[in-house]
Amino acid sequence: MNQVIRYSIFTLVIVVLWQVSYVVIDNAFIFPGLIEIFRYLIHALFDPGNLLVKSVKGSVMVLFDCMLLGIITVLFLLIFTTKFTIIKEFFMYLGSILNPVPTFALFPIFLIVIGYNKITLYALTIFCVSGFTLVQLIGNIDSAKNIWKDQVENLKFNTIQSLFYVYLPALLPSFVNVIRNMFNQLFRILFAVETFFGLLGGGFSLGGLMSQYSGSFKTTEVYAILVLVMLFGLIINILLELAYRKTKQRFKDAIRN
Amino acid sequence: MLLEIKDFSPIRNNISLFKKKDIILNPGEIICILGASGKGKTSIFECIRKKCNFEGTIKLNSSFFSIWQKTNQFFPWFTIRKNILFANRADKKYLSIAKRWKLDHLLDRYPDHVSGGQLQRFILLRAVISGHKILLCDESLNNLDSFSSFKIANDFKNLIKQENLGCLWITHNEKECKILSTRVIKI
Numbered sequence: 001m002n003q004v005i006r007y008s009i010f011t012l013v014i015v016v017l018w019q020v021s022y023v024v025i026d027n028a029f030i031f032p033g034l035i036e037i038f039r040y041l042i043h044a045l046f047d048p049g050n051l052l053v054k055s056v057k058g059s060v061m062v063l064f065d066c067m068l069l070g071i072i073t074v075l076f077l078l079i080f081t082t083k084f085t086i087i088k089e090f091f092m093y094l095g096s097i098l099n100p101v102p103t104f105a106l107f108p109i110f111l112i113v114i115g116y117n118k119i120t121l122y123a124l125t126i127f128c129v130s131g132f133t134l135v136q137l138i139g140n141i142d143s144a145k146n147i148w149k150d151q152v153e154n155l156k157f158n159t160i161q162s163l164f165y166v167y168l169p170a171l172l173p174s175f176v177n178v179i180r181n182m183f184n185q186l187f188r189i190l191f192a193v194e195t196f197f198g199l200l201g202g203g204f205s206l207g208g209l210m211s212q213y214s215g216s217f218k219t220t221e222v223y224a225i226l227v228l229v230m231l232f233g234l235i236i237n238i239l240l241e242l243a244y245r246k247t248k249q250r251f252k253d254a255i256r257n
Numbered sequence: 258m259l260l261e262i263k264d265f266s267p268i269r270n271n272i273s274l275f276k277k278k279d280i281i282l283n284p285g286e287i288i289c290i291l292g293a294s295g296k297g298k299t300s301i302f303e304c305i306r307k308k309c310n311f312e313g314t315i316k317l318n319s320s321f322f323s324i325w326q327k328t329n330q331f332f333p334w335f336t337i338r339k340n341i342l343f344a345n346r347a348d349k350k351y352l353s354i355a356k357r358w359k360l361d362h363l364l365d366r367y368p369d370h371v372s373g374g375q376l377q378r379f380i381l382l383r384a385v386i387s388g389h390k391i392l393l394c395d396e397s398l399n400n401l402d403s404f405s406s407f408k409i410a411n412d413f414k415n416l417i418k419q420e421n422l423g424c425l426w427i428t429h430n431e432k433e434c435k436i437l438s439t440r441v442i443k444i
Contacts, residue, residue, distance in 0.1 A: 147329055153306075154323050155343050165343070169334045252333040252369070 032220040040224045052225070055204040059194060062118075062205070066125040066186050070133070071179065073126050077134055078141070088138060095135035103128050103185075104192050111197075121193065125186060133182050140174040141167070143255040170255055173248040180240040187233055258283055258318060259391050259423040260305075265313035267300035273312060274300055275444050282391065282423040287414060289426045289434040292444030298427045299325075302393045319390035319423075324397050330380045331368040337379050338364040344387040351386045358382070358412065374402065378409055385416050392417075392424040398433055410436040 015034060022033040044052040081088040114120045144167055152162045194207025206225055213221040260282040266273040274297030282288055292298050303309035331340040341351050355361040358378055363371050384392050398406040414437055417424050426437055434441055
């Protein structure tokens with residue numbers, strides 16, 4: 001059966017189960033129906049003055065800033081790790097220590113040291129990407145070098161040629177994959193931070209709004225934000241997965257021999 | 258004389274891999290290095306490329322181009338034509354050779370859109386037009402059926418003579434050796 005049809009059937013099953021649960025529980029205060037949730041969402045999203053729209057903008061802007069900072073940080077660190085073996089080894093070691101540590105658990109320390117502002121979020125992003133993301137990329141670069149260095153030598157490519165003709169195309173699918181992993185990591189952490197601490201530096205955020213509605217017992221709104229966050233994460237993941245498949249189709253999985 | 262190797266034996270873990278050999282490669286020659294797997298044949302090329310320790314001397318009087326069986330040869334994100342042109346942009350000889358080998362209609366395909374045998378022929382073609390006088394070929398006809406390999410081996414041999422190139426050819430296949438070689442060195 002076609003994957004789209006399968007996933008559509010699974011979604012339908014979840015919708016039916018939700019509505020059945022709503023009828024059985026019979027308490028919209030604890031478990032609202034999907035119709036009420038989507039009714040609220042559609043009404044709120046098409047009202048520019050609504051808090052939900054402002055919160056979506058706030059959260060998306062922060063996520064975008066942190067993703068950009070994460071990519072720049074990783075590229076910057078890559079220059080040093082590819083040039084100097086000792087720096088590469090240091091970050092591999094750092095990654096192995098930091099990997100098991102939940103980033104969110106360290107967040108209160110960042111708050112104490114840096115303060116209750118956006119710089120804390122940026123520091124959290126840098127900390128996050130310097131671990132697992134960087135280690136993953138270093139591993140992929142080493143793999144690409146091992147596979148292609150003989151051919152680069154054989155064809156007498158200089159550094160610029162080897163970079164543009166060989167290593168960038170070879171690594172492009174894995175870069176897209178790494179960006180997808182980075183998005184998933186940052187998305188989770190930033191939403192968790194927003195839920196507990198609001199949007200650092202002021203403004204509206206989805207997590208903060210959800211926390212506010214939860215405190216005011218506005219259950220439908222809480223569920224609606226959760227559904228919106230899930231849909232947002234799902235759409236971005238689907239887009240990045242498509243991008244990864246396209247780049248892999250064009251440039252092949254050329255770092256696995 | 259393109260290549261002179263004297264009193265040569267590769268060294269791994271402080272052990273010489275085989276009895277010392279002399280190899281002199283002249284233009285127009287294909288010297289087959291014949292031996293079973295694991296005897297150290299590929300190590301000869303690694304020593305020429307300065308990736309391995311050895312006893313004796315290696316004197317190169319020209320640049321070389323290598324073909325290995327085990328590593329990726331063509332970049333899969335470029336067409337076959339582009340991959341060939343990386344070896345030598347100026348020389349259009351590849352077009353006539355591709356036509357002779359009935360491969361010209363495949364030049365604008367990607368490497369994974371041709372068969373393993375067809376790709377192997379393109380790899381040999383690229384080596385011949387690379388502009389280097391010495392070719393180091395390591396089991397380069399393995400992916401071909403015996404009929405195709407016979408034809409390609411003959412064509413390759415004629416090209417080597419025509420272009421005045423020299424080739425060191427590693428194989429464990431005696432039939433291949435008989436078709437290709439000017440001389441054989443057994444390991």
